[in-house]
Amino acid sequence: MGEFAIGQPVTRFEDPRLLRGGGRYVDDLAIPGMLYGQVLRSPHAHAKIKSIDISKAKAAPGVAAVLVNEDWANSGFGDLPRAEGKKKRDGSPMYRPHFPALAKDKVRYVGDPVAFVVADTVAQAQDAVELIEVDYEILPNVTSVALGSQPGAPLLWDDCENNICFVHLEGNKDKTDEAFAKADHIIKKRFVITRVTAATMETRGSIGHYDQAADRYTIYTTLQRALNFREELAETLNIPESRLRVVAGDIGGSFGMKSGVFNEVGLVLLGSKVTGRPVKWVCTRSESFIADAHGRDNVSDAELALDENGMFMGLRVHNLVNMGAYTQPGTDAGAYSNLGTLAGVYLTPAIHVDVTAVYTNTNIMRPFRGNGRPEAAFVIERLVDLAADELGIDPAEIRRRNMIPPEKMPFQTGLSFNLDCGEFEKVLDQSLEMVDYKGFEGRRAEARKRGKLRGIGMSYTIEKAAAPGYEGAEVRFDRTGSVTLISGAVTHGQGHETVFKQIVSDTLGIHPDEIHYLQGDTDQVFFGEGTGGSRTASLGGSAVKVATGKVVDKAKKIAAHMLGVDEVDFSEGVFTARETNRTLSMKDVARAAMSPKNMPQGMELGLNATAAYNTTRQNYPNGCHIVELEIDEDTGQVEMDRYVVVDDVGTVLNPLLLKGQIIGGISQGVGQMLMEQIRFDPQDGQNLTGSFMDYAMPHAELFPHIDIKSHPVPTKTNILGTKGAGEAGCVGALPAVANALVDALSHLGVTHVDMPATPERLWRIMQEAKAGRA
């Protein structure tokens, strides 16, 4: 339908409500009789719990319950959901520690939940938490992933040798070794990918409500995948899913972080069961730094083998990946599920990756926007620039030489990605044109006169999106001909509501104002896997499309019956009897479908459809980022001046929302490259970045105009032709910015800059390089 059609830059339907404070987040919800919970967290990175005395806390004003590990153990609830399925190097199963909601005998990171107080008010609960006396025996700790698996490192779990959680191997080792043996050049580098936190605008929160009469649990919470969440949580509670309702309201950002079933989810439910009243817990901002799962944190030792012409012959990567202290389902995936990005858009015939996942005394890890892809993209795209530098080939040229041409599609890379389509060279050329690549040296010389070191850097990255899976959608017409649209996906800021309404509006001819969008309540949503991994446009969107298709099919039959013809045409929401001028609108038909007299013989009443859409193949969004920036020679401060992106995310459903996703992703990538980092004290394992006073977030003023163009090469792996877009920006940004920084400093002999490239770090690099040259 015209302005709301697929492909139009429709502004977000959710924004007026959210911007005016009409959102309904967990903390906005109050249930009569509700109590408030507070968590006592470990102040130590690693310690034995010798004793816990809760007597004073229990007697404190307003306190209804004080829970410790014993209460959890006696409740009948089991372990929180845990990762499973991987193996160690010797083929034995991965190490899967027990995961109670409250620590048993030992705490394993600063922030590890030890006790849970439930009281009439938050303040009373906080007061009572301070009255709990825990006698700890402090143990040596390890927070660094590089040190975690070293012999002699402190063990988190006594029976987990070298803290190794699992090992993952991928690619062809023999072929790769052969390639390296024959290579003319080998580029070798260790890359440290820092730990960051999602810093969602809305912190995590939950209300647990156990209805004793019905013997049924309800959890109102922050999540990404309502039905999977219910499945995982039901297992923990040892109940059938039908006795559990999971409800998500609006969600203020997640980026992967909120996708797990966290300790506090179990705690509010147990708190409710014990007290007979609903219990709310909402994380404070300060608490979130030590209570949330973190993202990334690995060390990559990578090598690229090249022939004399700069063609990539082989790639070898060893990764140490931090798992934190416990593993949720999905914690493990960051270590292996997106290694395919390492192969890049290149022909590299032989690749081998060896991953070791390591437990440390740190927060648990969750997928964070990109989930392994930005890490992998950083490694390959930095290596390519290092190779270009070593061989004296222009970075654009070395990429061009090695790119997979469209004629070779479908293309099986040396890792898991089996690419279906992509026009990499065209995208590269368009990006170079947009940034005026040829004119760069002139701009560099001009900047030099102002005391600024100007650099240009690019990345060409590819990722996987919409991994094989399914999503559900339901379209329900009511008696007035308006629509309730239900999806199994869960928007946590992306704008699913807008894009899904566009699809319905475009297909059925219903005005978006007459469509009500509903998600995230397992009592209402029949099917789906939720949102994550850049899957929702491809899978959720396709499901909506299939459901609307079913509606049209049925409505056509009803319309034909009503118009007394064999067949009708349908377009723009109107059914037309062939060779007559008699028409019916979709709304007419929907209303008529409520009455038996209008229905063809044997047809069910009503106009609704459900769809469960599944794919067996993922898609491969890809794109080129080019950054130009300047470094202040005196201070090391960085100013980005140009940022261009050409992306191929297949069919563009809404260019405005696409841009938003790309810009948001870039901000998080740039944030990690320039400033964000969760840091632990190497001695006592304390989190040194426990507030926004120390954890540096990128601000809008940091960014230049980001110039984004699309070069859509629709994929055939789903019916809409879309590829994922939610993580693409983040994937490309890290290496592009890093490459630009290195380029700006290359005249000093600098070949690498670690993240975060803070002003002081860059200043020191310049000092050292100058001292070395003098």
Added chain:
Amino acid sequence: MHNFNYHRAADVADASGKLTSLDDPKILAGGMTLLPTLKNRLAAPSDLIDLAGIADLKGISVEGNEVVVRAMTPHAVVAASAEVQKALPALAQLAGNIGDPAVRHRGTIGGSVANSDPAADYPAGCVGLDATIVTNKRKIAADDFFLGLFETALEEGEVITSVRFKIPDRAHYMKFRHPASGYAVVGVMVAQYGSKVRVAVTGAGPCVFRVSEMEAALEKSFAPASIANIKVSAEQLMGDIHCSAEYRAHLISVYARRAVEAMV
């Protein structure tokens, strides 16, 4: 946050009286520093005495060769004041670069000066612009007011009522914002009064300090080159995970030079 009693002071005398008579009282100004401290349970005063209702404590005036900013004037008002912009643009610019809009609309000059946060901007303004801190009891030269980390010359029962800045011939403030908090990692106020020059540095040390070597050099010849080679020792400076003492020492030289460059 722990429980406390809340008082809205009628006037300065009332506030001062409550400060001396109550158990463990604290003045509440904009609350931008105090309230987070309470929320994080790092302080538990028995009583908060709110100065917000005292009309006398608000406003800006130019009196002779002084710009007078009353204690409860928020940063945003100083930044936007036409009088300040005309008489002492460096001060308006300093105030306009504090924190973010929310902080600038709530945070007050009295609160900032009383707090003597090592990374706050106003202390550099006060010392660099030869200000006098006026309290209900006395007048204190800025040079004698800031004593150390969160430490001032204020005595029990003393309430800051205004800050009087001396209008210089010219002045300029430059600040290197902390990448996380936006506070000053290094902030340098350079001001010239006839043959005298003041160079005041905030952010780098435990509290604001002057760099006499730079002042002397600039008094001889007011040019960037005069201080190009003057370095401040890192030994007395502070470092954190973002910016080491050594880096801060370096930034002082850069920012002092740039401030002078902006003035000539």
